[in-house]
Amino acid sequence: MPSKGPLQSVQVFGRKLLEPVLLLGKERFAGVDIRVRVKGGGHVAQIYAIRQSISKALVAYYQKYVDEASKKEIKDILIQYDRTLLVADPRRCESKKFGGPGARARYQKSYR
Numbered sequence: 001m002p003s004k005g006p007l008q009s010v011q012v013f014g015r016k017l018l019e020p021v022l023l024l025g026k027e028r029f030a031g032v033d034i035r036v037r038v039k040g041g042g043h044v045a046q047i048y049a050i051r052q053s054i055s056k057a058l059v060a061y062y063q064k065y066v067d068e069a070s071k072k073e074i075k076d077i078l079i080q081y082d083r084t085l086l087v088a089d090p091r092r093c094e095s096k097k098f099g100g101p102g103a104r105a106r107y108q109k110s111y112r
Contacts, residue, residue, distance in 0.1 A: 013047045020055045023081055024074060032061055048084070055085040 015022075021029060036053055038046040055078050062071040078085045094103035101107065 013044065017047055017051055019051055019082070020058065020078065020085060023077055024058070028058065028062075028074065032058065052085060052088065059086065 034054060034057060036050050038049055040046075041049065059071055059075050059078070062074055075086065079087075096103055099106055
């Protein structure tokens, strides 16, 4: 976590980070060692990326090493609580086009 910033925000985001663990219980994470490296974006975006990667990794682990029924159970619990734990938001910034200052805005036109 960043060393700068108010303590309250760190505590709130710390709880956000632990949501997959709190939802599924520590016993489901017993045989799993998780290390996450995050690069780019802001602090909040990084925290959301970490919680999503933890959730996706646990579902993939249960699919590969345990059984399909428990994987489906975990996936259902996570999606019922918050869909963004498993599904990324596909919206991205639209690129700038010619003829204007941005993606959709056009330069002002004068008739005189």
